[in-house]
Every structure is written in structure tokens, then in C-alpha cells.
Amino acid sequence: MEQRKAAPTLHTALDIVKSSLEKGTDLRSLASAGSSNAGKILSGQHSELSKGIFQLIVLGEFKNGKSTLLNSFLGQKILPAKQAPATAVITRIFHGSPDKGVTVYYADGKHKTLGLAEFQSEFMLDIADHGSHAEDRFRDILYADIPVDLDLCRDGVILVDSPGLAENPVRTKATQDFFKFSTGAILVLDATQPLSIEEVRWAKDLFSNFGPEGVFVVVNKINLVDDDEVDEIKRLFHSRLSEISNETLGREQENRIYFVDARTALQSRTSRSEDLFRASGVYDLLNDLSVFLSSSGRERIALKRLQAASNDFLNEHERLVNDWKAAASSSLEDLKARK
Ligand SMILES: Nc1nc2c(ncn2[C@@H]2O[C@H](COP(=O)(O)OP(=O)(O)OP(=O)(O)O)[C@@H](O)[C@H]2O)c(=O)[nH]1
Numbered sequence: 001m002e003q004r005k006a007a008p009t010l011h012t013a014l015d016i017v018k019s020s021l022e023k024g025t026d027l028r029s030l031a032s033a034g035s036s037n038a039g040k041i042l043s044g045q046h047s048e049l050s051k052g053i054f055q056l057i058v059l060g061e062f063k064n065g066k067s068t069l070l071n072s073f074l075g076q077k078i079l080p081a082k083q084a085p086a087t088a089v090i091t092r093i094f095h096g097s098p099d100k101g102v103t104v105y106y107a108d109g110k111h112k113t114l115g116l117a118e119f120q121s122e123f124m125l126d127i128a129d130h131g132s133h134a135e136d137r138f139r140d141i142l143y144a145d146i147p148v149d150l151d152l153c154r155d156g157v158i159l160v161d162s163p164g165l166a167e168n169p170v171r172t173k174a175t176q177d178f179f180k181f182s183t184g185a186i187l188v189l190d191a192t193q194p195l196s197i198e199e200v201r202w203a204k205d206l207f208s209n210f211g212p213e214g215v216f217v218v219v220n221k222i223n224l225v226d227d228d229e230v231d232e233i234k235r236l237f238h239s240r241l242s243e244i245s246n247e248t249l250g251r252e253q254e255n256r257i258y259f260v261d262a263r264t265a266l267q268s269r270t271s272r273s274e275d276l277f278r279a280s281g282v283y284d285l286l287n288d289l290s291v292f293l294s295s296s297g298r299e300r301i302a303l304k305r306l307q308a309a310s311n312d313f314l315n316e317h318e319r320l321v322n323d324w325k326a327a328a329s330s331s332l333e334d335l336k337a338r339k
């Protein structure tokens, strides 16, 4: 994977975090023994950002078209996508040789490499997997890695396809956990559906974690809206999202809402129709993403994420030290009773 050198401010922040982590080794092992995993998240963020990696996660409710959108970036159907819920595991795409195949990483530290066709058929949800009570047969998998030949991913950018939110609690949790290691997000909504309660919660979370600058909102399936209603739908999403971000969206953020037709975008790329691709809305999104990913905005968000992870880590230590202080001043009987 190609690597990007961190900008000076980010570089300094990374050095500070590194030395704090080294000095705090003992506390860190105590923290990791506790219920929170702030230390793990901070180390993970630190390691990725020092390598110049910027991880952009694509999130949204199932069937909103996340995988189709990414496939349209790629110009071919690489990620599993279909009418019924499809994405089974977190899938990272990054710049590399497609000949290397897909690598699947397991929670027990093992991994296996397989061909793309094999991955698409083996790691896709089917009818037996649907519904919130179905057992998650993919729960032992951390994520899958697919090297691709995509310009957008040069310079350390990793795009992450995630299982649809609210489709299955185990898969939703996996996406939620992975999101903490990400630096930016693309939230995919459906133009034919009002925002659900869950989507509102997610949008709030994303805006507060990444700031409006780090969130690209994609309102997909705009082709399914009647022509005479498109303007009204656009106004509706703009006003709802501005309510959620708790401020009137400034011009820059307003421009960060994209109304697209990902399916036509994918078709137009496979049939090589430039006009259709431009009209799908994905062309503008891709251009803006590529400008953002080579701008200083990328470093600003990385720094913001590192600060947030450091704060969580420090708060966790403070709680831990307070617990130890309380334990040290308790009587043996009290401690036994609490245990
Ligand atoms: N009409 C229309 N259909 C779309 C569009 N984008 C995606 N679809 C279709 O919607 C269905 C779901 O698309 P996916 O890309 O699998 O959706 P997803 O969000 O990845 O779904 P999960 O992986 O289950 O979370 C597929 O049949 C797509 O062809 C669009 O812009 N317009």
C-alpha cells in the first residue's frame, strides 16, 4: 500500500501520543484489562495515521446502495450487492495489485486468501442469514481486504464497505466498532425513504465524531423519485440534515450532500457512457472526494480523531486511577462484599 507522509502538525501530535503510550505502558495494560477499549482504539488510530492511512467508512441502512456506490467508483461489480441484504463482512478496499486476491482476517489471528469470485459467493448473505434472530455465521471474521486499481485509493486511502445497519445486531455492532478506527465517513441514505430514527442517530454521531467536513452524505436512488418531486426531496433532505448537524449547514457542507443514482453510475461505467456517468451524480462525488483526500482537510480530521481518541484514553485512565484509589482506601470486608 502506498503511504503518505503526515503533515507537520499531525506529525507532532503522533509523536506526543507515541511517547505517552510508551510512558503509560503499565496503565495501558491495566486499561486493556478493563471493560473499555480506549487504549486499543488510540493505538489503532496512531498506527494507521503514522502510516499515512486515511480510512473512509461507507455506512448506512441495508439496501441503501453502499456496495453499489463503491462498485460504481471501481467501475465493476467487485463488492457483493443485490436486492436482498448482501454485505456480510467489513470489506476494505485499497490501492494494490488485484492479482493478490482477497484476504479474510479472523478474530483468532488467522487469515486466508481466496479469489474474488470465491469471495463474492462465499461471503455474501443469503436468505438463511436474514433477520435479527438469525445466527451470524460470519461473526469470527474481523474484515476482508481487497486490493484494487483505483486512483482515489492512491496515497493511503482505504474505503470500507460495511454490512447494512439495523439488519442484524451482531453485524451492526461490528460496523459500530470498526467505525471507531475510521477517519471519515460516507453516509448513504435512500431518497425514497424519510430518515429513520436510527439514521438520525447515526448522522448525529458522524457529524460529532468527524465534524461536518469529514462526512459526505449520499442520498441514493434519486432516479426512483418522480421528476416533479426531485426539488422538494432535495430541500427536505437539506433541511433535515441541517437540523441534525445542529446548525444551518454552511455552503461548504451543503455541497457535501450528493443526490445520486449509483446503479446507473455503475451501469454507465461498464458500458463506458461518460454522459450517463456525469448525470448519475457519482462523477461530482468522486471529484470532490479526490480533492478532499489530497487537501489539508484530510489532516485536520485525522488530528481531530486522534485528539478524541486521546481524550477517551485519558478519561479511561482517570476512571481507573480513581477506582484504584477507592479500592485502596476501602476495608477488606468492603472489597470482598463488592467483589
Ligand atoms: N433504482 C436504484 N437501485 C439502486 C441504486 N443503488 C442501488 N440500487 C439497488 O439496490 C439494491 C441494494 O443495493 P446494495 O448496493 O446491495 O445495497 P447495500 O446498502 O450495500 O446493502 P447491504 O449490503 O445489504 O447493506 C441492489 O439491487 C441495487 O442494484 C440506485 O441508485 N437506484
Ligand SMILES: [Mg+2]
Pocket: 066, 067, 068, 080, 081, 086, 087, 161, 162, 163, 164
Ligand atoms: Mg452492501
